[in-house]
Amino acid sequence: MAKPGRPGAAKGKKGPTKGTGGKNKRSLEGRGPTPKAEDRAWHPAGKRKAAAERYTAAGGKGKPGGSGQNRAPRGKKDDDTETVTGRNSVLEALRAKIPATAFYIAQRVEMDDRVKEMLSIATHRGIPVLEVTRPELDRMAGFDGVHQGVALKVPPYEYAHPQDLLEEVIDAGQTPLFVALDGVTDPRNLGAIIRSTAAFGGHGVIVPQRRSASVNSAAWKTSAGAAARIPVAIAANLTSMLKEFKKQGVFILGLDGGGDVSLPSLELADRPVVIVVGSEGKGLSRLVTETCDQIVSIPISGATESLNAGIAASVSLYQVATLRAQKQD
Numbered sequence: 001m002a003k004p005g006r007p008g009a010a011k012g013k014k015g016p017t018k019g020t021g022g023k024n025k026r027s028l029e030g031r032g033p034t035p036k037a038e039d040r041a042w043h044p045a046g047k048r049k050a051a052a053e054r055y056t057a058a059g060g061k062g063k064p065g066g067s068g069q070n071r072a073p074r075g076k077k078d079d080d081t082e083t084v085t086g087r088n089s090v091l092e093a094l095r096a097k098i099p100a101t102a103f104y105i106a107q108r109v110e111m112d113d114r115v116k117e118m119l120s121i122a123t124h125r126g127i128p129v130l131e132v133t134r135p136e137l138d139r140m141a142g143f144d145g146v147h148q149g150v151a152l153k154v155p156p157y158e159y160a161h162p163q164d165l166l167e168e169v170i171d172a173g174q175t176p177l178f179v180a181l182d183g184v185t186d187p188r189n190l191g192a193i194i195r196s197t198a199a200f201g202g203h204g205v206i207v208p209q210r211r212s213a214s215v216n217s218a219a220w221k222t223s224a225g226a227a228a229r230i231p232v233a234i235a236a237n238l239t240s241m242l243k244e245f246k247k248q249g250v251f252i253l254g255l256d257g258g259g260d261v262s263l264p265s266l267e268l269a270d271r272p273v274v275i276v277v278g279s280e281g282k283g284l285s286r287l288v289t290e291t292c293d294q295i296v297s298i299p300i301s302g303a304t305e306s307l308n309a310g311i312a313a314s315v316s317l318y319q320v321a322t323l324r325a326q327k328q329d
Contacts, residue, residue, distance in 0.1 A: 082154050083140050084220045085147035087114045092225025093152055094121040102128045102153040106137050109149035118150060142217065157215035160233040162241050165204045166248065176250060176272040177320060180206040182238060182288045183279035184309045187213040190232075191222025192310030193277070198226040200317035201324075205230065206274070208238040239287045242274065250274055252292045254284050255312050259297030263316060266296060269323035277313045280306060 081101065084093050091114050093100065103122040109115060122129050134149070141147040169176045179197055184190060190213040194205055213219065220227050235241035242252050250272040276292060278284035289295065298307060298315055307315070 082156065082215075082220065083142075083217045084152040084154055085137075085141045085150070085217065086221050086224070087112075087118075087148045087150055089220050089223070089225045089227075090150045090152045091118055092228045093154060093220070094118055094125075094127075096228035097125075098154050098228060100125075100127050100152050100154050102130055104130050104132050104137060104140065104151040104153075106134045106147075106149035107131055115150065146221070157227075157232070159215075160204065160231040162206050162233040162235050163244070165206075165231055165233050166245065166250070169203045174203070175270065175324070176274075177202045177317075178204050178206055178250075178274045179313050179317070180235075180238060180242065180274050180276045181212055181309070182208070182276055182284050183211060183282055184277060185211065185213050185279070186309070187216050187219040188222045189213065189308060189310040190215065191219035191227065193313045194219065194223040194230050194232065195226040196310070196314035196317050198223075198230045200314075200321040202230070202317055205232045206235055206238075206241065207232060209234050209236050239291050242276070242288065242291045245274055246291070246293070251294070252276060253316075254278070254289055254292035254295045255298065255316060256283055256289070256295045257297055257306060259295035261294050261296045263296050263298050263319050266294075266319065266323060268294065269320045270327045273320065275313065275316050275320070277309045277316075280308045 084090050090103075094103075094117075100122075103118065105115070105119070119129065121127075137147045137149065137151055140151050165178070166176060179193055179202060181190065181193070184193075184207075190205070190207070194215075196202075197205055207213065215227055215232055223230075246252060251268045252274050253266075253268065254276045255278065276284060276288060278288070284292075284295075296316070298312060300307065
């Protein structure tokens with residue numbers, strides 16, 4: 001015996017079902033055409049339009065990012081582009097004409113002179129200008145990154161060759177002054193050293209190919225834009241490179257707390273030199289130590305065990321620059 005079905009249930013083959021018969025047609029009338037994407041405030045196109053209007057009101061000309069270039073580039077997740085953050089770093093990178101792929105600016109950012117110059121440079125160079133939320137910039141800047149409302153996407157850093165740097169300085173009639181890193185793996189220390197090298201008349205920074213910090217977003221930020229002006233070279237083998245420099249008349253000075261020469265008594269400051277900075281924990285490696293012409297120590301209070309790599313390099317560069325200036329007088 002067949003079980004009674006629920007009331008209204010279809011029996012057997014499903015037949016044609018009733019349509020609405022136009023019953024709801026009236027409810028669709030009178031709404032008008034759908035607004036354009038750029039006229040909807042929540043739509044990405046609407047946000048870009050608002051950004052363009054704000055930029056024009058701030059004194060800019062034309063549309064941020066150039067005509068037709070206002071969509072964020074969608075790179076692969078595994079791309080190796082870097083994000084430069086901070087107003088000084090971004091401005092220096094733009095001034096140096098680094099081939100940036102996108103300029104990001106926070107919504108309702110304070111329009112100071114630096115921001116206006118960034119927008120002007122980006123617009124004239126056709127770099128897409130994208131207005132994003134501050135949480136999005138926080139994500140791009142990474143842990144403890146300070147973006148100050150701006151960020152710039154740049155391609156991977158192009159390293160120089162140590163020999164090319166040396167030849168360029170010699171050809172320019174200058175006395176070479178380089179800093180080489182031995183086991184320094186913190187990119188913030190690298191950035192600080194790049195900044196100090198620029199401040200005290202150095203010509204470049206040299207890092208080994210392995211076990212070393214690289215020029216990434218953290219180094220860019222710490223360098224305060226100096227990474228756009230001071231070249232960084234990679235040595236396939238640091239010890240071999242230092243030996244080659246020695247053959248060309250460059251003196252190698254290693255920094256170590258137990259050095260045989262005190263920094264204020266340094267007599268080689270006016271010669272072509274490479275200052276080698278070791279890691280804060282292990283110091284200089286054995287092979288690099290054996291290659292150095294002199295091991296130089298920085299006099300510090302006995303209460304302080306050591307200086308980190310960035311500070312040690314900065315103090316040494318300042319002393320070399322001071323001694324060179326004194327000998328020129």
